[in-house]
Amino acid sequence: xxxxxxxxxxxxxxxxxxxxxxxxxxxxxxxxxxxxxxxxxxxxxxxxxxxxxxxxxxxxxxxxxxxxxxxxxxxxxxxxxxxxxxxxxxxxxxxxxxxxxxxxxxxxxxxxxxxxxxxxxxxxxxxxxxxxxxxxxxxxxxxxxxxxxxxxxxxxxxxxxxxxxxxxxxxxxxxxxxxxxxxxxxxxxxxxxxxxxxxxxxxxxxxxxxxxxxxxxxxxxxxxxxxxxxxxxxxxxxxxxxxxxxxxxxxxxxxxxx
Ligand code: ZN
Numbered sequence: 001x002x003x004x005x006x007x008x009x010x011x012x013x014x015x016x017x018x019x020x021x022x023x024x025x026x027x028x029x030x031x032x033x034x035x036x037x038x039x040x041x042x043x044x045x046x047x048x049x050x051x052x053x054x055x056x057x058x059x060x061x062x063x064x065x066x067x068x069x070x071x072x073x074x075x076x077x078x079x080x081x082x083x084x085x086x087x088x089x090x091x092x093x094x095x096x097x098x099x100x101x102x103x104x105x106x107x108x109x110x111x112x113x114x115x116x117x118x119x120x121x122x123x124x125x126x127x128x129x130x131x132x133x134x135x136x137x138x139x140x141x142x143x144x145x146x147x148x149x150x151x152x153x154x155x156x157x158x159x160x161x162x163x164x165x166x167x168x169x170x171x172x173x174x175x176x177x178x179x180x181x182x183x184x185x186x187x188x189x190x191x192x193x194x195x196x197x198x199x200x201x202x203x204x205x206x207x208x209x210x211x212x213x214x215x216x217x218x219x220x221x222x223x224x225x226x227x228x229x230x231x232x233x234x235x236x237x238x239x240x241x242x243x244x245x246x247x248x249x250x251x252x253x254x255x256x257x258x
Contacts, residue, residue: 004167005049030215050089052216063222092166097253103144108223109181109238112137119213127204133170136246178241191224
C-alpha cells in the first residue's frame with residue numbers, strides 16, 4: 001500500500017495511491033484499518049506534502065562503513081544518534097534552499113522509517129512491527145558547519161534540509177533494498193540497505209530505549225558512500241527499491257549573514 005499526504009482545497013489529507021490515482025484515505029493510517037474514499041485526482045498533478053508530521057526526526061550517523069571511511073571516521077560501536085527538526089521537512093518536488101554563504105552543502109540519500117505505533121523499549125525481534133512503512137529521505141548537510149561546530153544541530157537543521165517522500169510504502173521488507181542518489185541525472189550514491197552497520201530492527205530497538213517513538217516519528221537510517229556537493233540549479237533524486245523516487249530542485253536561499 002502507498003500512502004501519501006496531499007494538499008487539497010480542504011487542506012492536507014492522507015491519500016491512498018493505486019496506480020496513478022489518489023483516493024482520500026478513510027480512517028487513520030496509524031490506527032490500522034484504512035480504505036479508499038473519494039477520488040482526489042492523479043498522483044502526477046496533486047501536490048505531495050511530506051508524508052507525516054513527526055514529533056521528531058531521529059537520525060543515525062555513520063551507519064554504512066564505506067561512508068564512515070570516506071570521512072576518515074571510525075564505524076561507531078553503537079548507533080550514533082542526532083536529531084533534525086520537523087521544521088526542516090519538505091515534500092517531493094519542493095525546493096531545497098541553500099544559503100549562499102554557508103560553504104559546502106551535501107546530499108545524503110537515506111532509507112526513512114515511518115513509525116506506526118508508540119515504541120518504548122521494544123525488543124529487536126518485535127521492532128519492525130512498530131513501523132508503518134518506509135520512504136526516501138535526503139539528509140542535507142552543511143559540512144563546514146558540521147566540522148566547525150563539533151555537533152550537528154546547525155549543519156543539518158536548516159529549513160528545507162530534510163526532503164522526505166514521495167509517499168510511505170507499507171508491507172516492505174527494509175533489509176536489502178537498493179538505494180541510489182543522482183544529481184542532475186548523474187549517479188552519486190549506489191548501495192544496498194543490507195550494508196547498514198545496524199539494521200532497521202536494531203535501530204528501532206536502540207532508539208526506543210532512549211526516547212519513546214510516537215506514531216509518525218521518522219528515523220533516518222544513515223547514508224551510504226558517495227556523498228557530494230549540491231548547488232543552486234541542481235536537481236537531486238533519492239531512489240529506493242520498492243518505494244520510488246524523491247526528487248527536489250536546489251535553489252539559493254536567504255543568506256546566513258545579513
Ligand atoms: Zn545522514
